[in-house]
């Protein structure tokens with residue numbers, strides 16, 4: 001299983017509910033391999049969709065824990081608001097996730113693998129005339145994929161620091177929506193082709209924001225530095241968790257704007273790492289900026305990033321005390 005492409009194998013069923021314009025249906029379970037939709041379905045034409053990415057872990061004693069479940073549900077409801085979609089009922093969505101995990105708990109792999117949970121909400125009105133109108137009806141499902149550790153410690157990661165483009169529309173960056181990925185995709189492909197870079201850090205007019213799918217943290221022996229939350233980028237739950245763990249380990253945590261030139265200065269003897277649920281915290285090894293390639297942390301290993309990654313992993317797998325109250329037992 002660990003050899004499969006990330007997110008391409010699924011539990012046999014999804015949990016699903018629909019909104020008819022007035023109320024949410026009861027939750028039902030159905031096969032995870034098909035979904036019938038009318039060709040005029042709102043989401044297919046007007047991208048009325050948002051999702052979450054959540055992980056559940058199997059602890060050494062076989063208990064199963066979901067990481068920061070209620071924070072993810074809260075963010076999904078916020079994304080739904082941004083898309084003017086019917087808001088999922090928090091209690092129902094929570095139960096859709098927990099019940100599906102419970103039913104297929106034998107398929108949750110042991111750490112460092114995990115169950116990657118993908119709640120997805122989208123507009124289902126069947127009218128192609130509603131380009132400028134929200135969908136009154138919606139579907140919500142929870143799809144779960146057993147995944148291996150996304151992170152490979154020995155792999156080099158080259159990233160392009162792009163000061164020319166925005167990842168997505170600046171008022172929409174905090175919405176976890178497929179359209180934002182579509183907006184960034186071509187620019188990431190261009191960076192791969194032109195610079196052999198795996199990711200792009202978007203820094204429009206020099207303002208360092210995030211990559212297409214992960215937040216960006218500057219880390220050294222005594223500080224973690226990252227841009228303060230704004231409508232322009234996604235408020236990552238891993239970002240927030242790393243900041244809290246870093247603070248508890250005695251680091252200074254600073255949230256403020258960072259200029260591209262400052263980032264290039266920082267990496268002479270500081271680390272840069274990307275944070276997200278899939279990879280947790282992945283150090284960047286090289287940054288391409290204005291046509292030059294810079295070695296991050298002067299080419300030395302990212303010891304501080306790896307220490308923070310380990311500290312968060314230990315909480316997630318039940319090896320360290322859950323002092324922040326982040327883990328929900330299934």
Ligand SMILES: *Cc1c(COP(=O)(O)O)cnc(C)c1O
Nearest residue numbers: 213214215234236237238276277
């Ligand atoms: C999901 C996502 C992240 C990471 O968020 P986490 O809650 O840490 O998984 C960062 N940036 C973008 C654009 C995302 O979609």
